[in-house]
Amino acid sequence: PLLTNQWANVVRWEMRTRMFLRTSEFLWQEGHTAHETREDALAETHRALEMYRACAEDDLALSVIAGEKPENERFPGAVETWSIEAMMQDGKALQAGTSHYLGTNFAHAAGIQYQDREGAQQYCHTTSWGVSTRLIGGVIMTHGDDDGLRVPPAIAPHQIVIIPMLRDAPEDAALIDYCEQVRATLATQTALGERVRVLLDTKPGKAAAKRWDWVRKGAPIIIEVGPRDMADGKLAVLRRDALWNTGNGKPAFTYPAREEFVAGAGELLEAIQQALYTEARERRDANITRGVSEWQAVIDHFEKGGKYPGWVEVEWSRPTGAALEKVVEQLKSAKLTIRNVPSGAPAASGPCIFTGEPAAERILIARAY
Template sequence: MNQPKNQQSAIRHALNVKREDDFAQWYQAVIAEAELAEESGVRGCMVIKPWGYGIWERIQKLMDERIKEAGVENCYFPLFIPLSYFAKEAEHVEGFAKEMAVVTHHRLIQDGKGGLVPDPEAKLEEPLVVRPTSETVIGAAMARWVQSWRDLPLLTNQWANVVRWEMRTRMFLRTSEFLWQEGHTAHADEADAMTETLRALEMYRSFAEDVLAMPVIAGPKPENERFPGAVETFSIEAMMQDGKALQAGTSHYLGTTFAEAAGIRYQDKEGQQTLAHTTSWGVSTRLIGGVIMTHGDDDGLRTPPQVAPQQIVILPMLRDNDGDEALLAYCEELRASLAKQNAFGERVRVLLDKRPGKATQKRWAWVKKGVPLILEIGGRDAEGGQVSALRRDRLWRQDGKVNFAAMARDAFVESAVGELEAIQNALFAEARDRRDAQIERGVTDPAGLATYFAEDRKFPGWVEMVWSKPTGAALDKVVEQLKALKLTIRNTPMGGEPVSGSCPFTGEPAVERILIARAY
């Protein structure tokens, strides 16, 4: 589709708040206007609405294929975890104790005032925690399942809800309950476990970039940012349009921490009882927050074609007269020929939206939801064998009106798959270029950090620096310095040239690069 240059003048956008004016408000507006989710009335919990849940279903389907492809098998483990399971691993419990929902009773009774209260007679002997993550309960199962070296590697995954009682919540990014997948694997030794940890990390990197069109940087996190109980935590970090970092997925090498706590031991080839090495890795509905803040614009969401519940929406311009029948027949034929195409190895998802309502209202509802291609078909289009098409990723306006490209119907059908692929690529390229332009490599000391991240700077990006990878008290000092600027070390990008020079924090020889950023 050829479209003239975007005419920025006098544009009224579909949202009543722009990114540049108030990014947090804009984020809420996209969620509301694209009908992705809403507050539920239950503290910190959201209702995920059809378009938002549809994106999650796409994420589930495509991630699940990759998980199965790697030989990992899906299981389902209990929602409730006895307190004693947690108590076995001190660091893990310390990391989660502050945010756990605890079940203490299994029955309600009338309070005599028309209300209900937990029945004191039905108090649990041992309280149950609603899983914040499942290492402990899956570890207990692994201890039963792993007997011999022949049982390893043991590769499991579950799709589940988890609960972390967050004090400040934000839809998709930080909710008390969220949906995720958690992979849990057990291996004979560190080398095999680390290979799996990195396999999962690479799976997440390619998923984020190839499916969500969201560029990320993968690497190990510093010691102070590790998952409670992990020996090494790796993350993928994405840059949002306000320059902040979003940890979009993590993969942990857990050493023998959880194997010791749960007793995951196997008889090795020499007949010795040996502790297994475990890993865990997860991504969650948080990814949807990442998609919004990577691809949204002032007209709402732009949904990457691979995860769009509908990739093409056809809007017939109904007139409530005799012509409607022929128009609908034309649209239905168009729908059927599009639905036969394959894009990204699957059938094209196309919807003919026949609901009553004003065509322009319906158009803007789909624009805000970010459906990649929108077709408006009027009576004349139908007669002339034409379509009027709109690419959501480069919505443009002239004289305040959205301009559709008029095309011959057959030409559109032929080009549709190519357009969807082009949109997917364009969204990625745009996000990657913006991200790359916002990684600052000229800052070489803490004072430079303070300048770069000065309070009045709008949407600062990330700073890449070298450091000496301090540990213990020396690391604490760096973390404190950064904390004063509301900064954290996101991760250590993998690959790249060897580093030289000295660490701006410790003065010692630098050993690696780190990314410093504000973060969600």
């Protein structure tokens, strides 16, 4: 096969922009591949989707649902379109990546051919797949809180930030030297398959102000070190994902010994990564309503289901033609869309919520960005 990877920027004149999600210019990564057979092209389509799922869940700590898009949501000209869908904190869906099997449609249009084993010219089976900077928006809306960003350690530029509590005093030099020793030792540790990324913040300013600057930026672990900590061989450690002490409402600092913290830093970063993913997954699962069997119940759910109604899973007969157009109009009137047919979902067993005919599969319905 011919496998092409592309990094590009795209300009489109959006009338109503939304930061990171729908912008006049965005950056994306996409792949374009050409194959001999349908089977090879479909395998590549699913390989790319799995690559995006793994990136979203393992690196970005987004909990996504992979599945095939219905006919009306396919990329124009595609035979099949597959997506990963993430739920934001407001319950809306975000399409986080797509992968398309294009059949030979684009090969015919663009004259993409290969010479087969008998020497004859044949049209290629092609695929296309991509993600964009809207993934940044997905990370912000999934993990952010009232205090700012919470960046998963796997993608954080600085996984640990060390802030010396400088006082414009002679002992500042010794404190900075001590913090540099801590930084250097931490940088030899590994987390999530890579060396730990540590920053020593010595820029001017009060330690408390710098701490909240890094809280807003989402650094996974923030360490403050004062003269007393240096004397005691301890560190004041703050986890960004567990910022507040529920008992007194103050920052939830812990005070481990320096050697103890350094030895466990990698495991702690991995625990933070897992905690953010688990939080996203549990929130998503808690906000998917299943067992809805009537269209009016879907309408009621989204109109009366509170500020954040989440998603609804229903069964449908996979209608086509005029019947599908009617379904699309029903959904459009309620400002809803079909997100995808979840891979691995239980088989449908009841009637289609739209047509009353025997259902063929389960689909997810949601409001979306």
